[in-house]
Amino acid sequence: MIDRTACEIRDENDPLRAFREDFVLPEGTIYLDGNSLGARTAGAAARAHEVVTNEWGTGLIRSWNTAGWFDLPVTLGEKISGLVGGGSGSTVVTDSTSINLFKAAAAALDIQAEDAPGRTVVLTQQENFPSDIYLLQGLTRQLGDHYEVRLVDDEVAAGLPTALTDEVALVVLSHVNYRTGRLFDMAATTEAIHAGGAAVIWDLCHSAGALEVDLAGSGADMAIGCTYKFLNGGPGAPAFIWVSGALQNRRPQPLSGWWGHARPFDMAADYTPAEGIRRFLTGTQPVLSLSVAEVGLDIFARADMAAVRSKSLELSDLFMTLAEQRLPDHPIEIVTPREHEHRGSQVSITHPEAFAVMSALIERGIIGDYREPSVLRFGLTPLYVGFTDVWDTVEALRDILDNRSWDAPRHQVRGAVT
Numbered sequence: 338m339i340d341r342t343a344c345e346i347r348d349e350n351d352p353l354r355a356f357r358e359d360f361v362l363p364e365g366t367i368y369l370d371g372n373s374l375g376a377r378t379a380g381a382a383a384r385a386h387e388v389v390t391n392e393w394g395t396g397l398i399r400s401w402n403t404a405g406w407f408d409l410p411v412t413l414g415e416k417i418s419g420l421v422g423g424g425s426g427s428t429v430v431t432d433s434t435s436i437n438l439f440k441a442a443a444a445a446l447d448i449q450a451e452d453a454p455g456r457t458v459v460l461t462q463q464e465n466f467p468s469d470i471y472l473l474q475g476l477t478r479q480l481g482d483h484y485e486v487r488l489v490d491d492e493v494a495a496g497l498p499t500a501l502t503d504e505v506a507l508v509v510l511s512h513v514n515y516r517t518g519r520l521f522d523m524a525a526t527t528e529a530i531h532a533g534g535a536a537v538i539w540d541l542c543h544s545a546g547a548l549e550v551d552l553a554g555s556g557a558d559m560a561i562g563c564t565y566k567f568l569n570g571g572p573g574a575p576a577f578i579w580v581s582g583a584l585q586n587r588r589p590q591p592l593s594g595w596w597g598h599a600r601p602f603d604m605a606a607d608y609t610p611a612e613g614i615r616r617f618l619t620g621t622q623p624v625l626s627l628s629v630a631e632v633g634l635d636i637f638a639r640a641d642m643a644a645v646r647s648k649s650l651e652l653s654d655l656f657m658t659l660a661e662q663r664l665p666d667h668p669i670e671i672v673t674p675r676e677h678e679h680r681g682s683q684v685s686i687t688h689p690e691a692f693a694v695m696s697a698l699i700e701r702g703i704i705g706d707y708r709e710p711s712v713l714r715f716g717l718t719p720l721y722v723g724f725t726d727v728w729d730t731v732e733a734l735r736d737i738l739d740n741r742s743w744d745a746p747r748h749q750v751r752g753a754v755t
């Protein structure tokens with residue numbers, strides 16, 4: 338039988354234990370929402386102060402050159418690339434995931450129009466993060482409805498070949514489903530998509546920094562993802578875009594601003610796309626956000642992703658086991674897959690009163706989040722979440738369910754953001 342002491346011993350023996358010092362959380366808080374907004378990095382405030390007072394205050398405009406501002410998207414891109422197996426010169430950190438998907442999908446469709454003409458379907462998951470679906474709908478509308486966005490459920494997407502008719506030009510998939518935590522096999526799925534004649538864009542929002550990713554080794558075409566979730570870049574930190582070397586110079590992307598120009602300071606009247614991944618930039622970059630995001634990436638540069646993944650699975654195994662053992666009489670269902678190869682870095686549990694239950698947990702300083710419909714979502718970030726945190730969370734959940742302490746009007750109040 339597992340008890341709290343057993344969890345404390347696991348924390349003491351945890352090889353990633355020292356990383357807890359790299360993050361700052363309020364006293365008494367168990368933070369299980371790092372898959373939505375990663376915890377504050379210990380170095381963030383000092384870095385922001387340095388950029389504001391010295392680089393901006395003293396360096397002024399000279400800092401575009403002298404403080405490396407101009408190269409930040411590429412500098413950070415290289416660091417992300419190391420985490421997702423992208424290879425050098427293939428990633429930039431810029432814009433939001435939503436905007437990067439627009440650029441990537443437009444370029445991919447343009448390339449497919451040459452390589453596989455006549456295909457008019459863009460396939461994505463019905464259960465994909467809604468912004469991804471909305472962006473694809475916006476893009477196809479912009480392209481005069483020549484293309485159709487077709488939604489398939491995750492089961493179909495996992496067994497893709499049936500959905501991969503010769504109408505499909507592009508498949509956009511989230512590597513890990515934000516709601517259930519279901520993980521796709523990137524290499525096998527990419528291979529199936531290519532065998533069907535389509536291109537693939539992977540959304541890594543819930544896998545970058547959570548598990549080992551091998552974009553180049555999987556033969557992927559393009560990828561996008563967040564830095565403010567598992568990578569702890571800070572609220573609204575810019576996202577990344579990765580494009581395989583073979584596709585980078587094929588077509589320009591449509592948001593062809595001066596930062597993606599081959600020679601931005603020529604101030605030429607015509608757009609000439611830069612060679613390589615820089616052409617996926619658009620306009621002036623948010624230097625403060627990029628600088629703070631780099632602090633998070635530098636923590637990951639010291640972390641062994643295999644160790645991160647194995648602790649993540651141990652944490653989610655423990656969470657699921659305890660939920661089954663200690664909450665047997667409640668109407669809950671664990672919707673995150675049990676098989677390690679199909680699981681990201683979270684545990685999602687349904688309960689008919691999930692919103693109120695999460696509100697009661699948050700009141701006790703245990704912060705997860707609620708996702709429609711009826712999902713209690715617990716993100717497990719191995720660098721700052723421990724086994725005892727999981728124990729305490731399930732115990733609090735047990736207490737809240739046993740005593741119905743979720744059943745109070747204040748736990749029904751919803752803010753603009755859930």
Ligand SMILES: *Cc1c(COP(=O)(O)O)cnc(C)c1O
Pocket residue numbers: 433434435436466468469511515540542543563576
């Ligand atoms: C969080 C998330 C996004 C967020 O996109 P933004 O443009 O940063 O708002 C997109 N896709 C997925 C799969 C996500 O989980």
